[in-house]
Amino acid sequence: MWKRFGRRGLVLAVTAISLYLLLPSLVAVFSSFRSLADLDWPWAVLVLVSEAVSSVALWELDRIALRTRAWFTVACAQLSGNAVGRIIPGGGATSTAFTVAMLRRAGVDTGEAVAALSASTLLQIATTLALPILALPAIVGGAPVSHGLDVAAYLGVAVLILLLAAGAVAFATDRPLELAGRGAQWLLNATVRRRRPVTGLAQELLDDRNFVRSTLGERWRVAVPAAAANTVFDYLALLCALRAVGAQPQPSLVLLAYTAAELLALIPLTPGGLGFVEAGLVGTLTLAGVPGRDAVTATLLYRLVAYWLPLPEGGIAYLLFRRRYPGAPDAGAEGGPTLPELSRDRTR
DSSP states (O other): OHHHHHHHHHHHHHHHHHHHHHHHHHHHHHTTGGGGGGSOHHHHHHHHHHHHHHHHHHHHHHHHHHTOOOHHHHHHHHHHHHHHHTTSTTTHHHHHHHHHHHHHHTTOOHHHHHHHHHHHHHHHHHHHHHHHHHTHHHHHHTOOOOTTOHHHHHHHHHHHHHHHHHHHHHHHOSHHHHHHHHHHHHHHHHHSOOSSOOOOHHHHHHHHHHHHHHHHGGGHHHHHHHHHHHHHHHHHHHHHHHHHTTOOOOHHHHHHHHHHHHHHTTOTTSGGGTTHHHHHHHHHHHHTTOOHHHHHHHHHHHHIIIIITHHHHHHHHHHHHHHHSTTOOOTTSTTOOOOTTOOOOTTO
16 A cells, blocks of 8 residues: 555656646746737637547547447547546556546447557557658758748648558568668667667567557558548647747748657656646747747647647546446446447457
């Protein structure tokens, strides 16, 4: 008992210290709320639309992984788990545990839910990490600034197509992942001094790919487009936020800023990377050529839609979910309800 409470106390203490250290960045971002009155509102609405499409793509990915046609159950579970993960320290682990518990209440087997959500998360992380690599030609060549951000839209479409092609190749052959793993391993060992060099990274990538492929089966062909759309539309939301404040940076450099923000969101020291993402996004956008004031306002707009808006949505989704499944026993219990749309046929 003491060990359990000690670990929880340590986690809360680390979270409190992290938030304290990052408080100036958070205050700087939220103190710019008055600048929201000067937004170009058609572009601000597009931020909301892009994030909505990104969420629908994520629900589709979870539906594919869970082998179900149930939009309501999957959407409510994802929104609720996402909201909990952004309130309680623990990051993705807390979110996944809560989502699995809700799916169990709906009649989904716990093991299948954990495997499906793990495969879904791995695909999301893979698409995010692949973004800067696939956009490297545009980054090196320096995609021109477009006053209408049409170049940004073209870059988003191009990256989406490249993600689909890269996903198909990664699932079909081993060679690209082996090369990527060896390259990343060499880079880590060459740039960071460590007592024990990184080894076996290529094999770890292959093992993760094999896990996803075995979990999804032949449905990886529709899961890859869903994962790619989830990432690309989230990136387009950030571009629209920049256009809404009047900034006109190079979209290829914004792509690097977006990737950095997504990686910072994985830091489990604060819920949902709160503070880390704001500080990192403002800094990387400034390096991408966005004026400091515009970078702060664009970060606020993007985080309001991508981080804070899903919190009340998650609460509403949880209430609706509990209304449909009131007091439902765990999956597998005798006489317990099951999700009628769920197909447990692995070959489907």
